[in-house]
Amino acid sequence: MVNQLILSNLITRPVRTVLSVMAVAIEVVLIILVVGLTHGMLQDSAQRTEGVGAEIMVQPQTTSLFLGFSGSPMPVQIGDRLAEVRDVKAVAPVMVQASSEGGITLIYGIDPPTFDAVSGGFRYLQGRGLQSPDDVLIDDIYAESRGLHVGQTIELLNQAFRIAGIVEHGKGARIFLRLDRLQDLMGSVGKTSLFFVKLTRPDRAGAVLEQMRELLPNYQLRDMQEYVSMLVAGNIPGLSNFITVIIALAVAIGLLVIFVTMYSSMVERTREIGILKAMGASRSYVFRLVLRETAFLTVFGIAGGIGLSYGVRALVRVIFPTLPILITPDWMLRAGLIALVASLCGAGYPALRASRRDAIEALSYE
Amino acid sequence: MSEIIRAENLQKVYRIGKVEVLALRGINLRVEEGEMVGLVGPSGCGKSTLLHVIGGLTSPSGGRVVLDGMDLGQMNDAQRTEMRKQKIGFVFQRFNLLPTLTAYGNIKLASHIAGNRNGNSRAEMDAIIDMLGLRARMHHRPVEMSGGEQQRVAIARAVVNRPKILLADEPTGSLDTENSELVLNMLQSLNHRFGQTILMITHNPEVALYTDRIVSMRDGHILEGGS
Numbered sequence: 001m002v003n004q005l006i007l008s009n010l011i012t013r014p015v016r017t018v019l020s021v022m023a024v025a026i027e028v029v030l031i032i033l034v035v036g037l038t039h040g041m042l043q044d045s046a047q048r049t050e051g052v053g054a055e056i057m058v059q060p061q062t063t064s065l066f067l068g069f070s071g072s073p074m075p076v077q078i079g080d081r082l083a084e085v086r087d088v089k090a091v092a093p094v095m096v097q098a099s100s101e102g103g104i105t106l107i108y109g110i111d112p113p114t115f116d117a118v119s120g121g122f123r124y125l126q127g128r129g130l131q132s133p134d135d136v137l138i139d140d141i142y143a144e145s146r147g148l149h150v151g152q153t154i155e156l157l158n159q160a161f162r163i164a165g166i167v168e169h170g171k172g173a174r175i176f177l178r179l180d181r182l183q184d185l186m187g188s189v190g191k192t193s194l195f196f197v198k199l200t201r202p203d204r205a206g207a208v209l210e211q212m213r214e215l216l217p218n219y220q221l222r223d224m225q226e227y228v229s230m231l232v233a234g235n236i237p238g239l240s241n242f243i244t245v246i247i248a249l250a251v252a253i254g255l256l257v258i259f260v261t262m263y264s265s266m267v268e269r270t271r272e273i274g275i276l277k278a279m280g281a282s283r284s285y286v287f288r289l290v291l292r293e294t295a296f297l298t299v300f301g302i303a304g305g306i307g308l309s310y311g312v313r314a315l316v317r318v319i320f321p322t323l324p325i326l327i328t329p330d331w332m333l334r335a336g337l338i339a340l341v342a343s344l345c346g347a348g349y350p351a352l353r354a355s356r357r358d359a360i361e362a363l364s365y366e
Numbered sequence: 367m368s369e370i371i372r373a374e375n376l377q378k379v380y381r382i383g384k385v386e387v388l389a390l391r392g393i394n395l396r397v398e399e400g401e402m403v404g405l406v407g408p409s410g411c412g413k414s415t416l417l418h419v420i421g422g423l424t425s426p427s428g429g430r431v432v433l434d435g436m437d438l439g440q441m442n443d444a445q446r447t448e449m450r451k452q453k454i455g456f457v458f459q460r461f462n463l464l465p466t467l468t469a470y471g472n473i474k475l476a477s478h479i480a481g482n483r484n485g486n487s488r489a490e491m492d493a494i495i496d497m498l499g500l501r502a503r504m505h506h507r508p509v510e511m512s513g514g515e516q517q518r519v520a521i522a523r524a525v526v527n528r529p530k531i532l533l534a535d536e537p538t539g540s541l542d543t544e545n546s547e548l549v550l551n552m553l554q555s556l557n558h559r560f561g562q563t564i565l566m567i568t569h570n571p572e573v574a575l576y577t578d579r580i581v582s583m584r585d586g587h588i589l590e591g592g593s
Contacts, residue, residue: 001471001478008466275462278423279523280451281479282444359423363462 006293009269016261017297023257024301024339025308030250031335032309032327035243039331040324045106046231050224051170053119054092054196055205056212057227058082059220063194076179076192078216079114085211089200090117093192095182099156099175105142105322107156108173109182109192118198119171126150127165130178135164137176142169145321157185174322251342254301258346262294266354273354274362283355290351291344298343302336370434370530370563371397371420377428378415378586389415391586392429399530402557402564403591404573407583413567414535416583420565421454421533422446434530451480455524455532459539461516463508469519470504473526480527491526497559498522498552514545518552525556532556534566550576 010017049057060073079091095109108115112130116122122129125140127150136156138148143166148154152163156175167176183189199208205223212221222230266273273286281289309332313325376393379386389412397403405413418424420431422438425446431438434453438446456462463472473491495501498518508516517537524532534553538546554576556562566577574580581591 001474004471005464005467005475008471012466271462272464275464276479277447278421278450278456278458278462279476279479280447280454282447282451285479360418363458 002289002292003296006289006296009293010296013265016265020258020261020297021301021304023261024254024298024343025304027250027254027339027342028302028305028335029308029312030253031247031338032305032331033312033325034246035331035335036309036313036325036327037323038239038243039328040326042231043326044324046228048170048172049231050228051119052092052172052196053198055199055202055224056197056209057222057224058195058197058212058216059193059222061218061220063220074192074194074219076190078219079192079195081215082195082197082212085208085215087200087204087208088197090114090198092118092196092198093179094172094194094196095179095186095188095191096173096193097157097182097186105175106173107175107177107182109177109179111179115196118196122165122167122171125166125168127163130164130176132162132164133178133181133184134159134161135178136161137165137167138163139167139169139171139174141321142174159185247338251338254339255342255346258294258297258343259350261297262290262347262350263353266290266350269354270357270362270365273357274359274365277357277359278363286357287351287355290354291347294343294347294351295340298340301343302339305335305339306332368399369396370399370401371395371565372432373416373420373429374432375429376416376419376426376431378412378419378424379427380415388586390419390426393586393588395581395588397531397563397565399563400557400561401579402554402562402577403566404577404580405565405567405583406569406573406580407589411583412586413583417533417535417565417567420531421456422450452527453530455527455529457517457520457524457532457534457537459536461508461513461520461540463516463519463523465508468505468507469500469511469515469522472508472519473523476523476526490528494522494525494556497555512545513541514548517541517545517549521549521552521556525560525562530563532562532564532566534564534568536567536569538568538570546570547572 058078076093079093082088083091092114093111094115097107097109099105099107110130122137130137136154143149148163148166150163150166153160154163155161156177161177179192183191199205209221209223276286276289309327313327316323316325373393373395376390376395377388378390380389381387393412393416395416405416407413419426420433422441426439433449436449438449441449464475467475495504498521500515500518500522503511503515503519508519511519517540521537537553538549541549550570550573553564553566557564566573579591582589
């Protein structure tokens with residue numbers, strides 16, 4: 001019966017209902033998409049780094065987990081020392097540089113023979129490998145997102161490069177230059193950002209790491225699995241705070257809209273509250289009625305928000321294919337709960353006020 | 367018949383800003399179970415206030431009200447609400463139906479609020495609906511019904527939980543003569559068929575034809591018919 005009363009109230013005031021549902025939906029979309037985007041980018045980055053095929057990654061001590069933000073302070077010669085360690089099959093120096101052309105994209109400066117030795121080589125969808133210093137390889141997703149083909153010229157780091165080949169995505173970056181060319185461009189001749197190390201026996205990664213740590217005590221050596229597991233929002237400086245701020249903003253939107261909606265609704269329905277009280281409805285009955293109506297609105301808003309999130313993700317995939325959005329059941333649930341709690345908090349005061357209305361005053365309300 | 371309403375030296379003072387308004391000035395009233403009593407008097411004489419105090423919608427400033435043996439003065443707000451839910455049914459001049467619900471929804475909601483504790487059986491509810499001539503209007507909203515029909519729904523809603531007392535505040539005040547007679551006849555039928563105790567405020571000059579007794583009020587006092 002209460003549900004019938006609530007639904008009839010919602011149907012009778014469609015504009016108010018739609019606005020409230022939309023506010024909650026926007027709140028949910030904001031949370032799901034911001035978290036989905038950050039997690040998606042991290043997961044994408046982790047998968048592509050893992051896709052290189054190395055078992056160990058060597059970086060400078062103070063480097064960032066996010067590749068491309070740390071420069072290139074390691075001498076390339078370190079690679080020779082790493083290659084001498086037992087069970088090491090190949091060592092590939094890679095210079096990582098972030099490019100901001102058309103969104104932030106990582107560029108790998110690679111030495112093709114060693115990179116192929118570690119990664120097993122690219123799968124070419126079009127064209128060939130890096131030969132001249134002005135050659136560039138791009139992956140298929142980057143090529144598709146920008147409509148690029150082999151032979152075209154693209155501008156990277158304020159320089160023109162000719163697309164020599166399009167490779168299957170998944171091996172580190174989306175753009176590859178020759179290591180010596182990138183070193184030259186960045187003024188870091190003889191330097192590299194990291195080394196990928198391939199082992200003859202991956203099961204001996206622990207032992208190899210121990211030997212390498214003795215050899216290079218001032219460097220950061222990580223098992224690739226460990227590195228991938230560390231690529232979460234909590235380990236990226238400021239990212240958790242950013243997510244928290246966005247969630248707080250979303251909660252504020254939802255809470256305020258629900259507060260205003262329910263408050264104005266309760267004022268508008270003062271007489272109805274008086275009627276309910278005259279019929280014997282207790283304070284808690286009225287309080288629960290308002291919260292339940294809010295919960296109805298919120299549930300519709302959550303469902304709409306989740307649906308809208310998938311819609312936005314589909315749209316982003318078309319417009320920005322390199323922007324991965326990861327929507328997980330975990331965060332759908334969290335976003336829903338956050339929206340529900342925010343809505344109930346927003347409706348709390350209007351509900352309390354309604355429940356405390358004097359029946360006679362309410363009945364005489366015009 | 368046993369006494370079901372007793373008001374003793376009942377007083378009610380309203381404060382409007384710094385001005386005190388004496389709405390009830392020592393009311394003494396007794397109503398027996400199964401009685402139908404008409405409360406008459408000029409506007410502002412305290413009739414509605416008396417009904418609200420008896421119905422537990424507001425507390426008296428002095429004196430006491432005993433309903434079915436229970437002293438309202440000894441009850442807190444929650445207990446008064448519970449008492450109202452179980453023992454009182456209200457009918458208002460302006461019908462006060464919930465506009466978003468159908469006639470059936472309005473009646474059913476009253477039953478739901480009462481927790482269906484002492485509600486009419488389905489057969490009794492059907493009898494009330496038929497007696498009030500509402501069978502064909504059950505799925506209509508208030509806005510789709512005439513004033514007379516709305517008031518009949520309000521009466522059905524008020525009695526669906528078998529309250530011991532029905533308090534009606536000018537139930538015919540917004541109706542034309544024909545519908546007024548219809549509503550008064552129906553209240554009388556409820557009183558005769560189901561033994562419903564009714565205390566009714568009215569301006570209808572023919573009220574004496576329908577009630578067992580008339581109580582006259584003026585300036586917060588009962589002039590005659592209080593017991």
